[in-house]
Amino acid sequence: MAQSTRKGSIMSKQTRELLTSTHWGTYRVEVKDGKVTALRGFEEDPDPSAIGPGIVDVLDGPTRxxxxxxxxxxxxxxxGAAGDRRGADDFVEITWDEANRIVANELDRVRKTHGNRAIYAGSYGWASAGRFHHAQSQLKRFLNCIGGFTGSKNTYSFAAAEVVVPHILGDFRTYIDTTTSWASIASDCELFVAFGGVPLKNGQISQGGTGAHVQRGGLLAAHEAGVRFVNISPLRSDILDRVGADWLAIRPSTDVALMLALAHVLLNEGLHDPDFLDRFTVGFDRFAAYLRGGTDGQAKTPEWAAEICGIPAGTIAKLARDMAASRTMISTAWALTRQDHGEQPFWAAIALAAMLGQIGLPGTGIGFGYSAMNNTGLNRRQINYASFPQGRNPVPDFIPVARVTEMLENPGGRFEYDGKTYEYPDIRLVWWAGGNPFHHHQDLNRMRRAWARPETIIANEWCWNALAQHADIVLPCTTPLERSDIALTPKDPYQVVMDQAILPVGQARDDHGIFRGVAAEMGVEDMFTEGKSAGEWQRWLWDVSRQQAAEQGVELPGWDRLQRDGWIRVPAPAAPTIMLEAFRTDPTANPLATPSGKIEIYSETIAGFGYDDCPGHPAWMEPAEWLGRADPGQLHMISNQPRNKLHSQLDHGSVSRADRPKGVEPVMMHPADAAARKLTGGQIVRLHNTRGACLAELRLSDAIRPGVIQIATGAWLDPQGDLCRRGNPNMLTLDKGTSKLAQGPIAHSCLVMVEACAEA
Known part of the structure; x- marks a missing residue:
């Protein structure tokens, strides 16, 4: 099948500099002799990310x-042959015609023999900022054309919050998109309490494209306006040093205990707001009884919490009083959900904010993850842009996204989720397009064993990462620089033309072309394409988006002008965004989508599920692994997001490689912990527990709490037995659901040992 873009169309239309957009920023593209030579920061971006240029040297290299x-x-x-050889076998090159026929025949075999529920669409997104070349949408549309698939719900980012917060506030995604803006914080906040900090490295990223980075500027503007920051994290680096934040070096996975003690002080000293609680919430009396110890015999005092979280009782009490005496914003990092009982931190934080009575007021209340992405706190219009239609999936089966290993291990097994019991389907074929499970899943040794079970695994990939190496059929896809698209996202005010800068490398095809080829083999090409080319689909997306924007009072330019200019910026609304302002102003006219229409500090619905690991109100429950139950020598491992790549994307690129001159991921440790183990900075060490091991380069710092180590996720899996030689921490993390409610991942509840590497 011919490529959709020919050489002449790349070179002839350009009367301006080439542009591309990525999840980590917009860039000007420099091309010479048909090769990308550089990516330069977008002129509208005051704080461009260094990640983007990391792709230049790997576009056409040995990993392609x-x-x-x-x-x-x-x-x-x-x-089904030799599934245990995935990751070790050699590969054989075939033609596209052969690939289309092989894939089509295998899909037919599986759906006719086992039904479409035996096909798992494992795409997890993040493949491209382009609105059309969104791998997940392309895959799911194609599979819906042939009868559907088993899918997944929620995200690795904040699965626990996605399930529990709708029971408390009636929704979650809405509040992610309407978090109170940095401008409102700068003008109206006095005290910003950041559970998990405000990590600017995470704020480099935003789904669907990023025009101008605002997190650093927003944070500094608030600081310069006099806002006091408190960073509650095991890592001092989770907030910019320049803002002079008070650092409370909490034990990992104990934030809920601290929040409960803060709430106890407010209640015990009469510093809470009973009028707000009466008017805007339900169930506070049940929560108050728990705080006082009426339900379990343990009052949640600062002294009680100090023993758990490692912060002095006096510091806890003073912070509670300061919060009550100030215009206070409580921010909860998304990472707080990725721990055992990860539903509880967001619920407890909402209850604490409700007790302060400042929810819905300018600059105060509750916020979900400032600088978790660039769009958090970004004052922008919420426009319902068009997306590539996926069609209807007739297969009802699904799994919580982080339960993929259990699904493969236990076909026909039962699992609990959000009040109901479901059955794991018997998956025979997995197709992954976008994302990399060998990065974001936990306990990778266990997952690799389960990964051997499906009969066929297909991957659309552009480079030889672990996903491609562990597939049976690998279909080479293009990068955004090798195709045209539009960065068209409601999460950012900049809408950017993504120019095709170079021809596809080798025989690579864009995802649409890949699925179109298989669709033609299976007789559903017309259903899949609706007679449109990739370019015609992109113009359709823009035209429909223009109509929908006009209905919201926003005028977008025509297609030809967009292509001529390359980008537009949708003006921000005049008033700053204030989360839950309408509800605060008139809760009767603007009720929440909860059973009561109010904030549910106690949820009768959740209580009715009868889960022993998620009661009807915020509660402290011991994590499966934490320092309070550590064996001698064990350390708590935090595996947070990297600063030099998006998850595992571009781990093989120049920017990521520059941070690991010895070829392994760095791990941060407190000097006292290193001295106790006779370790020195720069040494190669082995992190291990009963699940697996990885190598890392030791870096010493007093900016981490003693007893804790930090290693970023994203290193490409390079297994040798149960060890990753490159430094993937998910060889060690625990694959267990947060609770029966959400079944989210708990990567941050993880104990490990660290020792010198004997082979280094």
Missing amino acids: ITAPMVRKGWLEGGP
Whole structure:
């Protein structure tokens, strides 16, 4: 099948500098002799991310997949052959015609023999900022054309919050998108209490494209306006040093205990707001009884919490009083959900904010993850742009996204989720397009064993990462620089033309072309394409988006002008965004979508589920692994987001490689912990527990709490037995659901040992 873009169309239309947009920023693209030579920061961006230029040297390098490939054992033995050889087998190059026929025949075999529920669409997104070349949408539309698939719900980012917060506030995603703006904080906040900090490294990223980075500017503007910051994190670096934040070096996975003690002080000293609680919430009396110890015999005093979280009781009491005496914003990092009982931190934080009575007021209340992404606290219009239609999936089966290993291990097994019981389907074929489970999933050794079970695994990939190496059929896809698209997202005011800068490398095809080829083989090409080319679909997306924007009073330019200018910026609303302002102003006219229409500090619905790991109100429950139950020598491992890549994307690129001159991911440790283990900075160490191990380069700092180590996620898996030689911490993390309610991941509840690497 011919490529959708030919050489002449790349070179002929450009009367301006080439542009591209990514999840970590917009860039000007420099091309010479048909090769990308540089990416330069967008002129509208005051704080461009360094991540983007990391792609330049790997676009056409040894890691690039340039032709369709099939694992040798699968090709010779057929579906289900030598699944335990995934990740070790050689690959055989085939033609696109052969690939289309092989994939089509395998899909037909599986759906006719086992039904469409035996097909798992594992795409997790993040593949491209482009609105059209969104791999997940392309995959799901294609599979819906042939009868559907088993899918997943929620995200690894904040699954626990996605399920529990709608029971408390009636929704969650809405409040992610309407978090009180930095401008409102600068003008109206006095005290900003950041559970998990305000990590600017995370704020480099935003789904669907980023025009101008605002997190650093927003944070500094608030600081310069006199806002006092409190950073509650095991890492001092979770907030910019320049703002002079008070650092409360909390034990990991104990934020709820601290929040409950703060709430106890407010209640015990009469510093809470009973009028707000009466008018805007339900269930506070049940929560208050728990705080006082009426339900379990333990009052949640600062002295009680100090023993758990490692922060002095006097410091806790003073912070509670300061919060009550100030215009206070409580920010909860998304990472707080990625721990055992990860539903509880957001629920407890909402209850604490409700007790202060400042929810819905300018600059105060509750916020979900400032600088978790660039769009958090960004004052912008919420426009309902068009997206590539996926169609209807007739298969009802799904799993919580982080339960993929259990699904593969236990077909027909039962699992609890949000008040109901479901069954794991018997998955025979996995198709992954966008995302990398060998990065974001936990306990990778366990997952690799389960990964051997499906009969066929297909991956759309552009480089030989662990996903491609562990697939049976690898279909080479293009990068955004090799295709045209639009960065068209309601999460950012900049809408950007993504120019095709170079021809596809080798035989790579964009995802739409890949699925179109298989669709033609299966007789559903017309259903999949609706007779439109990729370019026509992009113009359709823009035209429909223009109509929908006009209905909201926003005029977007025509297609030709957009292509001529390359980008537009939708003006921000005049008034700053204030989360839950309408509800605060008139709760009768603007009720929440909860059973009561109010904030549910106690949820009768959740209580009715009868879960022993998620009661009807915020509660402290011991994590499966934490320092309070550590064996001698164990340290708590925090595996947070990297600063030099997006998850595992571009880990092989120049920017990421520059941060690991010894070829392994760095791990931060307090000097006292290193001295106790006779370790020195720069040494290669082995992190290990009963689940697995990884290597890392030791870096010493007093900016981390003793007893804790920090290693970023994103290192490409490079297994040798149960060890990752490159430094992937998910070889060690625990694969367990947050609770029966949400079944989210708990990567941050993890104990490990650290020792010198004998082989280094």
